[in-house]
Amino acid sequence: MKPVLRVGLIGSGFMGKAHVFGFAAAERVFDLPFRVELAVIADATMAQAEAARAALGFARASDDWRSMVADPDIDLVDITAPNALHKEMALAAIAAGKHVYCEKPLAPLAADARAMADAAEAAGVKTQVGFNYLCNPMLRLARAMIEAGELGEIRGYRGLHAEDYMADADAPWGFRHDPAGGGALADIGSHALATAEFLIGPVATVMGDCVTVIGSRPDGQGGSRAVAVDDIGRAFLRFANGASGSIEANWLATGRKMQHDFEVWGSKGALSFSQERFNELHFYSTDDAPGRRGFRRIEAAPDHAPYGRFCVAPGHQLGFNDLKAIEVAGYLDAIAGGAPEPFNFRAGLRIQTLVEAIHASSGARAWRDIPAG
Amino acid sequence: MKPVLRVGLIGSGFMGKAHVFGFAAAERVFDLPFRVELAVIADATMAQAEAARAALGFARASDDWRSMVADPDIDLVDITAPNALHKEMALAAIAAGKHVYCEKPLAPLAADARAMADAAEAAGVKTQVGFNYLCNPMLRLARAMIEAGELGEIRGYRGLHAEDYMADADAPWGFRHDPAGGGALADIGSHALATAEFLIGPVATVMGDCVTVIGSRPDGQGGSRAVAVDDIGRAFLRFANGASGSIEANWLATGRKMQHDFEVWGSKGALSFSQERFNELHFYSTDDAPGRRGFRRIEAAPDHAPYGRFCVAPGHQLGFNDLKAIEVAGYLDAIAGGAPEPFNFRAGLRIQTLVEAIHASSGARAWRDIPAG
Amino acid sequence: MKPVLRVGLIGSGFMGKAHVFGFAAAERVFDLPFRVELAVIADATMAQAEAARAALGFARASDDWRSMVADPDIDLVDITAPNALHKEMALAAIAAGKHVYCEKPLAPLAADARAMADAAEAAGVKTQVGFNYLCNPMLRLARAMIEAGELGEIRGYRGLHAEDYMADADAPWGFRHDPAGGGALADIGSHALATAEFLIGPVATVMGDCVTVIGSRPDGQGGSRAVAVDDIGRAFLRFANGASGSIEANWLATGRKMQHDFEVWGSKGALSFSQERFNELHFYSTDDAPGRRGFRRIEAAPDHAPYGRFCVAPGHQLGFNDLKAIEVAGYLDAIAGGAPEPFNFRAGLRIQTLVEAIHASSGARAWRDIPAG
């Protein structure tokens, strides 16, 4: 009989729902080390919490996250509340000895993220930040190929995360436009940075170029409010292994919905990927015969774990929510002690550190070293 | 408080699991008219059934589908047993007044499928056959665009379903090679036919070309066994509305994993689609300005219901299992009386009728009319 | 010093101009066995002929093709006049001992094409029909790969030639709508058939499905004129080597400008091609490692002769007119005796034979054997 893992979820908005989908799907798709019990859902008001409880299948509802976090009948606290609250909630949960699963960004400031990571490690609880693009079997394949030397020595990298959800200049000012932690680089460039380090290893030095294009937005009250965050954030990168690269974050990329792309070149091969078609990885190898070389469109298949958990036939394709199930399953394996944490608070801190370094570099118009660790 | 729908599932293999995923996901993604209770799972032996019960979360296990089907505490019987058993199981369930959900093909022979459809209609129960590709929001968009006249008058159609799962001539003889209902046309051509009629309307006349390429396969006992089913099945089509078209089914299409494609041309527009990238629909319109025309890659988004149920942001992509959730949700709406059955036994019979007509036409080397209804 | 080849061209319209481009480019790109002399251009009137002479660089102009064809100072007669005149002109040129280059179709009726081929062979002159898509280095690569067994045993084929130049129902009746030789199958299906036989070998049996969609067109005088030719022509094919396939010709394919595509599957590999991107050939091989297989986009390069004649660097791409230069060079090599004729009148007859057999099959609604040779 599997042990039970009792989940307390804070927040019932889009990401809260996505986490519940993730837990539910993970339980049926994977052979999890726990039976997941959706114990408590907490939201700002009892009415919201109760509605979410009924819709999402939790046992209890709460309008008091503090008492929920302290509840001895909760094993894991899952935080999908607004970013500004992540730190307080996580530290309270860690103090109560809970495992903590927190949506990205871990915290708007690296210093806060560091405090959270330090606390979790001191307490010995398992943590996770939701960087679900990394859970894609094709990204794992890409990393495995790079590590196995299928591309030879890695020489260069180009990463990208572009969407157009801020392209409408008439859309109102919102929390993402707050200089404390917002902007395209923090919001989606964080994904580009996570993928870059996932594939190539640590970044050592950066040169940033962060640009505000839409300088003010409607404040919803007939006036306008200044926007100081970056709409486009670019960076040159030097990796610790000597390779160079670049990333771009862009939330004004009209027409682009999910251009989380990369291209990496090695001395004997290359990979090209777009999240727009994330069940494919394109691979070029100089091992192929002359006259027969070309980028090869590898389609996700049971060869590429854990795709086979979802479907026994190749080419049927995973969806975005399936990536969330993989994320959950990896985290639960880590809690059970069977594997390292896939993307813990320390990793989340790392991304914030990179974002802040790029911002600082852009402001200073100068290269900046990334502190190790 | 929502009424409960108690499900009894027969079969715990790949499709059984996929159905459970579908029920679980549907319940969290959609606002279903029922609360689904996974009541009983039946399999060939008690050991298999009990293992599946524990893994998939059913309340009870059974090794006797007959008694499960007659159980007054079951509302819906879900059949994912081997094709040859579909008829007996479904008729028993219908006789007991249950709603019946049956994996495709409904039955190897159209005559059997007809008996099942007749029985279900006489009993007034709701039925469903699993043609999940039709549940794709982009296919629904395609149909809506055609119906709204966005392509003008429909002039031609080309459909396809090609995979390579039978391309290895050394793979052993299996139940799909049995002339009673097997072959590429029945197995996957059925999808191409379902999509053709979904988009363009009823087929009136067919000319078939069914080819056996690999004439015998290993019998698993050191010998070989003759294969008489089609490896490639082609048909010319005349639709009732006067348009002409063609389909091809091919399970020897080396390299193809999910080439369920179509292209349709009208007097003022065209659509092109591939299941290989099923979150996209390509649309050409002569309404665009000269010099600015081209096939437009529309990415699945909340604009295309029910995509928004899964994700509030465009371009994040649905997966194969999500299509199953849409299939379940549509069926439950029909059971609740809120919508017509999306693909009932009569529709399943229709596909078998088309398959048999194409086989007969190919054998006779002559065009064949499709009986109406 | 190279011998001179004196060309007499009949017709100065689009194809006449394209032939001149072809001769001019071939001379500079290839090391031709002749120095080409643009000796005489003949057109319907002296004014037209003289204008073309000046524009295209011929030495003399003529309004009398008969005397030009008989002129002892002409070595090669190049016919780009209307189809209905091909036979008379070609037979006269052959009778005068000239080599004859004739635009496709060789003649509207196979019987006429046969007379032309017979005459040329009896006279020992070299002939050529302009099927320039076959001159594409990527098509030659495809054939070489098939012949070398890189795909294993060939199991199936799907070919296509779709455009939309007749999609406007208000466009007036023209010579292509004349039942004597017109229609989509004759006009562009001929290309699909030529490619099919180029790659797979002779077709042995066909079943046709030719459809008239737009039954009448404006006659340019306020009335309308009936159209009896096929707008869409489909065929099932059986090749002499036992493989099966299909082709489709469609000139109502709204949005398609050059969908001359094919896909061929063998026991260990497959090829996919589209003329829309004709500098690419997509190749799938089961020789690739499991988990690393996929269609590989091979880009035209100096590896693929005669690409290197045009450009020493890969990926720079050939254009449509470059294919014409390759066509000319191959023909001149044949005239010099260094190679067989690439696509002579006998080959042109073959295509007409196939077209007529498909038309006849469609009319009779029955399969038809193709006469050998």
Place this chain on the structure above:
Amino acid sequence: MKPVLRVGLIGSGFMGKAHVFGFAAAERVFDLPFRVELAVIADATMAQAEAARAALGFARASDDWRSMVADPDIDLVDITAPNALHKEMALAAIAAGKHVYCEKPLAPLAADARAMADAAEAAGVKTQVGFNYLCNPMLRLARAMIEAGELGEIRGYRGLHAEDYMADADAPWGFRHDPAGGGALADIGSHALATAEFLIGPVATVMGDCVTVIGSRPDGQGGSRAVAVDDIGRAFLRFANGASGSIEANWLATGRKMQHDFEVWGSKGALSFSQERFNELHFYSTDDAPGRRGFRRIEAAPDHAPYGRFCVAPGHQLGFNDLKAIEVAGYLDAIAGGAPEPFNFRAGLRIQTLVEAIHASSGARAWRDIPAG
């Protein structure tokens, strides 16, 4: 009767041949203001020059470019000699009053390029540098769309020129590895810069990141020779109109043969282009109806001048050499006074200025302003 333009060509290597193809094709495809006479070809030795004369159809051969440049029977001097000789040859030709057509780069150093541009303008002769990618009808379409406001206000740009012709570390040291003017940025980044300014307008400020990856190469004599030029050159850009962007030049991009790509986003539309498929331009417009938006693949057609000069039918595709013909035609129109010079020495200087500024910025690890003009 058209006036004659007598061409003297220096150099008979790949680019010399390409220029001759360009002249020959331009003369037949366009209605040029001159009749081009291939008068003299000069090369290092008389043997080389004579061989080239015979092969390429020049009237005379020469091993003395100086006397050719001074020859009163020459109107236009076309320089395809090694880069290091461009300046001396061009100044001599300008001094003799000739029009000068020079392959790119105009000169390894901006100061030299400036002297050449100044001299040409003082002498009133017409000049041209060969930036043929800009001659693509689809790039001209892109610029026209941007200028017409079809994308709205321009907000960002990403450009690229990546190939893999230097990816083999065992390939020997060559002139492109010489710090005086070589490197990926100068060699192919120059194209990326030219396209960026062609589309968006002048660059005002740059931040460079130039990286040497392969530090030494075989010297062809058993030893090795240090390489100091950039293998990868990146730059952030600020355009004079306020938009920001980036470019990357990379000659180690394994698998890439012609990745001259760009993407540009405006407030109401976007364009995406790849030279890998240079007969296509992808256009997204927010003017399209919601639910029907997507990148639209516009194929080159007679709508997009001067495509129609080459082919009257859409989608047939231009090749690389056709772009050279367009380049020649534009230059000859300028010589005849009918149009401004498409890409004169001043424009060539501009590109060298940008390249030097990016190199300087990279070396100084600091942003650099671009001098106007």
